[in-house]
Amino acid sequence: MHNLSIVFQGPADVRCSTLYLYLQRTRNTFPDAEIIVSTWHSTPTTDALLNARLARMGVRLILSNDPGPLTGHDISGRWTTNLNRLLCSARAGLQAASRPLVIKLRTDTWLSSRALLDRIEQDVLRDAGPPRQEAFKVFSHRVINASWFARDPKGSLPFLFHPGDILLAGKTEDVRLFFSAPQADTSLFCPARMPGLWSAWRYVPEQWFWIHAIRQITGRLVYEGNFAHTPALVTASEQFYLANFVPHDHRIRYAM
Numbered sequence: 001m002h003n004l005s006i007v008f009q010g011p012a013d014v015r016c017s018t019l020y021l022y023l024q025r026t027r028n029t030f031p032d033a034e035i036i037v038s039t040w041h042s043t044p045t046t047d048a049l050l051n052a053r054l055a056r057m058g059v060r061l062i063l064s065n066d067p068g069p070l071t072g073h074d075i076s077g078r079w080t081t082n083l084n085r086l087l088c089s090a091r092a093g094l095q096a097a098s099r100p101l102v103i104k105l106r107t108d109t110w111l112s113s114r115a116l117l118d119r120i121e122q123d124v125l126r127d128a129g130p131p132r133q134e135a136f137k138v139f140s141h142r143v144i145n146a147s148w149f150a151r152d153p154k155g156s157l158p159f160l161f162h163p164g165d166i167l168l169a170g171k172t173e174d175v176r177l178f179f180s181a182p183q184a185d186t187s188l189f190c191p192a193r194m195p196g197l198w199s200a201w202r203y204v205p206e207q208w209f210w211i212h213a214i215r216q217i218t219g220r221l222v223y224e225g226n227f228a229h230t231p232a233l234v235t236a237s238e239q240f241y242l243a244n245f246v247p248h249d250h251r252i253r254y255a256m
Contacts, residue, residue: 003101004033004101004117005103006033006034006111007038007090007094007097007105008022008026008093008106008107009089009090009104009106012039014049022109023059026105029111035060036093037059037062038063038089038094039061040064040088041066047061067084067088068084069081070083073189083184084184086205087184087205088183090104094172095176097172100171101120101171109166109167123246124143124170124246127142129142129246132244136242137243138177138243139171140174141171142245143170143246144246145248146164146248147247150164154234158229158234160223161210161211162204162210165209178213180216187202188201192225197229199226202225203226207225223236
């Protein structure tokens with residue numbers, strides 16, 4: 001598919017044989033796609049080795065400065081999130097993508113079939129799903145989102161405004177918008193408790209990305225964080241998701 005970029009984001013150890021295995025499986029499945037690995041600098045020697053190894057596979061390497069983990073603590077313990085690492089490497093890889101459609105994955109995943117192309121054609125390009133509510137539109141087209149780790153606000157882990165980050169597929173401009181948030185600081189740390197939920201963070205990474213994408217389009221901060229939970233917010237969380245994403249069952253073997 002000549003109009004498709006596939007961006008792998010995350011750790012990329014030059015010695016990790018599974019990384020090359022997953023990339024080769026994906027390359028075999030999508031021989032014409034632009035494939036990018038976006039990670040952070042290590043050392044000049046290992047960066048050069050990784051770049052050479054990936055170049056032989058027809059894969060572009062994008063390296064960013066490592067922002068490091070973000071740490072917070074209270075009397076109950078010390079908590080670490082790699083939100084800024086995920087954000088910076090995903091954004092750099094997506095900015096490097098040169099084609100109009102993109103699939104964003106992690107470096108511990110791969111694509112095992114071309115079945116996702118039919119979903120992109122149907123759900124993204126033809127927009128064959130139910131009508132989108134104008135008041136809740138953020139993306140220009142719906143984005144396919146693996147349901148694995150996308151949270152149901154009425155489910156057993158009632159996180160609101162929480163799409164998954166395992167797989168996003170759609171128009172490149174829309175997936176870039178999802179990762180357009182600013183970097184977070186320690187003000188992100190704000191333990192929240194409610195029945196069925198405890199979080200050390202005011203927002204977990206997926207929430208941080210999504211509420212800032214919404215804010216960029218609407219000008220509004222629609223969610224104050226995991227200490228806020230009302231029936232109206234539950235409804236808004238669902239409406240924003242359904243107007244912008246297509247949940248895709250992870251048990252369907254397009255990715256592992």
